[in-house]
Amino acid sequence: MTTKGEFLASIRAQMRTARDLFSASVAKRPEHPAAEADTIRRELAERWPAILERFRVEFERVGGVFYRVTSLDEVPAVVGRLAREREARGLVAWHAAALGADLAPALEARGLDVHEMPAGETAAAAERERLRAITAGADFGLTGVDLAVAETGTLILVSGAGRPRSTSLLPPCHIAVFDRTALVESLRQVGVLLEAWHRDGAPPATGAVINFITGPSRTADIELTLTRGVHGPKEVHAIFVEQGIRG
Numbered sequence: 206m207t208t209k210g211e212f213l214a215s216i217r218a219q220m221r222t223a224r225d226l227f228s229a230s231v232a233k234r235p236e237h238p239a240a241e242a243d244t245i246r247r248e249l250a251e252r253w254p255a256i257l258e259r260f261r262v263e264f265e266r267v268g269g270v271f272y273r274v275t276s277l278d279e280v281p282a283v284v285g286r287l288a289r290e291r292e293a294r295g296l297v298a299w300h301a302a303a304l305g306a307d308l309a310p311a312l313e314a315r316g317l318d319v320h321e322m323p324a325g326e327t328a329a330a331a332e333r334e335r336l337r338a339i340t341a342g343a344d345f346g347l348t349g350v351d352l353a354v355a356e357t358g359t360l361i362l363v364s365g366a367g368r369p370r371s372t373s374l375l376p377p378c379h380i381a382v383f384d385r386t387a388l389v390e391s392l393r394q395v396g397v398l399l400e401a402w403h404r405d406g407a408p409p410a411t412g413a414v415i416n417f418i419t420g421p422s423r424t425a426d427i428e429l430t431l432t433r434g435v436h437g438p439k440e441v442h443a444i445f446v447e448q449g450i451r452g
Contacts, residue, residue: 232393245397245398249388249389249390250385252390256388256389259356260353263355264358264420264443273447276448277306277450280311281312281315284317284347285312285316287380287442288316288345294344295320295343295376296347297372298319298372299372300368301321304347304348309321312347322367322368326366336369340376344376345378346372346373346378346379347382348372348381349383350381351387351409352395358420360383360416360417360441361416362415362416363409368412373418379438382444421441
């Protein structure tokens with residue numbers, strides 16, 4: 206049996222071997238977030254290839270699988286290959302308007318059973334339960350990405366109509382599609398953009414939840430035994446589209 210002292214000593218040993226990803230400090234709240242957000246966007250537009258490469262490195266470091274394709278037309282082929290490798294068929298997806306493209310026909314042509322989320326809010330409790338059951342039973346959840354943070358390899362998804370958070374949380378495999386407009390360098394920049402969305406502009410959606418997803422779900426018990434997929438997907442895949450999603 207592990208004693209309290211041995212348990213704490215094990216944690217200290219693990220902490221000594223963990224590397225620091227970045228220095229942490231309290232960021233000052235921006236006085237004019239919209240103007241600062243515009244500046245950030247202009248700077249990111251010039252440096253996006255290097256930012257994307259850093260995102261790839263950090264995303265793979267936390268257990269994600271990264272793909273780079275030229276156009277949206279190539280996304281169904283990537284998803285179809287994942288389905289064949291896993292002998293899987295069921296896929297739930299954000300509504301086409303929220304995803305930025307209607308990929309359902311091409312995915313169905315590759316043998317997938319696609320269930321697209323409704324465009325608006327679902328009022329009836331019975332319908333919400335039906336959709337939740339479909340999502341929980343699906344093999345894949347296909348979403349877009351609102352922000353992709355290079356510093357930590359994190360995907361940020363805002364919930365709302367046509368884009369429920371369950372799509373990225375319940376299926377065992379989450380597939381996220383994004384382009385350069387989602388890329389940011391740091392969590393500090395994320396703070397500025399969130400301020401701009403909610404104070405001076407409009408957020409991507411008006412749901413109650415903003416999910417920060419850093420790799421597959423991981424849970425460790427008191428003995429520090431790591432298990433994937435207990436509180437979320439076992440796999441997270443990110444597909445970067447060079448030519449853009451919305452044209």
